[in-house]
Amino acid sequence: MLVFPMRSTTAVDGVMMTTRSVEGELRSRIDALGNVRHRPTGAFDVSRLPGTARILVIPEGTRVSARIRNRYYDRLPDVAIVGPSSRPVALQIDGKAPVEIPLSPLDWSRLTPVVAATVADRILGAADLGITCLDDVADTNKGDLAGRTIARLADAVVARGIAPLDGTTVALIAQLTALIDAGDVDDAATAADHLSTSPHNLRRIALRWFGFPKTLLMRRRFIAALERFQEAGMDFATITNFGYFDASHFLRDANRFLGTTPRRYLRRIDASAHGKSASDRPDYR
16 A cells, blocks of 8 residues: 655645646646556555545546545545545555545635535545536546646636635635644644634634644644654654654544554555555455
């Protein structure tokens, strides 16, 4: 299984304003996920760490199954929406790699009227959320699927936004995104103070367009610490740079966001990346 961090960056969570910048930014989001190579011997697995919502466009002839928390999806539709997540999203892919594009909260506001919190830790068909701009985009093997997806999505986000927001709300969404990305704030009260808004309003915005309230800040800190923990050879000394008091503090968040210990999760990912094919491995839950 390949694991790709959901680390927030300007390229992934930035505000999209013009058609040209939108298309370039969508392409950068795809590139930031890394190149997933299809394994000709059979199905392969990809694990996405908890993070923002994303669009998953599945090429014709490819089958994708998914698991998130206790939900299992035997076969995803051609265009699926992975909601904001608080646990890893495990994908089993049999065929060509899908096109995956992370969605920022502002993207969400322009694509669907559905409250993000209602699809947190769930996967639905794009049509179920009223997102029709990608209908039939995966029906042909001709041309660049990623390019077609980007062109249609960029047009929808810029030209046909279904939920125009007032300037104050747009600014708050962008500022909260930047605050999460910076990783300098760990609690909602401090975040509200930084953004000069009330905790109630911040919670409303977080649920409506981000999918979670308090989880957002905790998730960002944990993912950043986990990345450093992995890079440093699983050395617990590195986590103190992210506001963790000790290993127990870090392990509590690992159980919350991974459902297991960080070492067990990372070793499982590493073993599956160098071991048996997806169909031969035991089902880790």
